[in-house]
Amino acid sequence: MFVHLDNVKKSYETGEVSTTVLKGVGMELDKGEVGVILGPSGSGKSTLLNILGGIDRANSGKVTVGGIDVTGLDDNQLVEYRREHVGFIFQFYNLIPNLTVGENVEIVSNISKSPLEIDKVLKAVGMLDKKSRFPRELSGGEQQRVSIARAVVKNPNLLLCDEPTGALDFNTSRDILKLLQQINKDYGTTILMITHNTAISAMANRVYKVRSGEVIEKNVNETVVPAERIEW
Ligand SMILES: Nc1ncnc2c1ncn2[C@@H]1O[C@H](COP(=O)(O)OP(=O)(O)OP(=O)(O)O)[C@@H](O)[C@H]1O
Numbered sequence: 001m002f003v004h005l006d007n008v009k010k011s012y013e014t015g016e017v018s019t020t021v022l023k024g025v026g027m028e029l030d031k032g033e034v035g036v037i038l039g040p041s042g043s044g045k046s047t048l049l050n051i052l053g054g055i056d057r058a059n060s061g062k063v064t065v066g067g068i069d070v071t072g073l074d075d076n077q078l079v080e081y082r083r084e085h086v087g088f089i090f091q092f093y094n095l096i097p098n099l100t101v102g103e104n105v106e107i108v109s110n111i112s113k114s115p116l117e118i119d120k121v122l123k124a125v126g127m128l129d130k131k132s133r134f135p136r137e138l139s140g141g142e143q144q145r146v147s148i149a150r151a152v153v154k155n156p157n158l159l160l161c162d163e164p165t166g167a168l169d170f171n172t173s174r175d176i177l178k179l180l181q182q183i184n185k186d187y188g189t190t191i192l193m194i195t196h197n198t199a200i201s202a203m204a205n206r207v208y209k210v211r212s213g214e215v216i217e218k219n220v221n222e223t224v225v226p227a228e229r230i231e232w
């Protein structure tokens with residue numbers, strides 16, 4: 001398995017109170033697959049994705065990505081792992097406001113070992129003609145396209161998406177999902193996506209339902225539905 005989480009546990013200490021957020025999560029994804037994580041607010045989805053992306057650390061259990069034991073990396077190695085292997089797409093874009101579209105993508109490309117061509121990626125997300133614009137001059141869907149370009153330009157093995165369509169309307173959401181599916185197809189990028197929207201699970205190879213820090217259901221889809229046919 002390309003992505004493998006085994007008995008991952010995580011708790012946060014705030015003052016004297018300890019909150020257990022992940023209670024032994026297991027998850028698997030083959031190379032080139034799309035996975036969807038569903039679950040209510042506060043169930044630990046973002047925490048899980050952050051641990052997988054090397055932004056946060058598990059307390060115990062094991063996380064491997066493409067043969068790398070992520071849980072065994074020290075801080076410097078984690079930075080390198082994030083830089084080389086992981087693309088992250090956030091719900092609220094996180095673009096740098098005083099940089100243009102092109103520059104937002106370029107700063108990631110500059111620190112990557114084998115980046116894709118900036119213009120090619122901007123073209124793929126339909127933003128090449130707006131390369132010189134600033135984020136404030138873009139719609140929400142366009143900003144999300146740029147944030148996808150920024151995550152994809154480094155040519156990551158693993159693309160992690162934390163509610164990439166959470167802030168978008170139906171049509172724009174579907175365009176973004178189509179784009180993610182296209183990237184998965186064109187570059188063979190393994191994608192793991194968090195969503196509140198059950199309908200989106202139709203485009204995944206594997207679906208994980210999480211509740212209160214536990215995986216309560218795992219499904220493998222025999223057929224994957226094209227994003228343009230998903231309705232909600
Ligand atoms: N840094 C932190 N310190 C303390 N508690 C935290 C921290 N990060 C998350 N939590 C708690 O962990 C639980 C799970 O949070 P998480 O962000 O993973 O949920 P989620 O499933 O992504 O929810 P949502 O759908 O609302 O984004 C929540 O109860 C949250 O308050």
Ligand SMILES: [Mg+2]
Pocket residue numbers: 045046047162
């Ligand atoms: Mg979250």
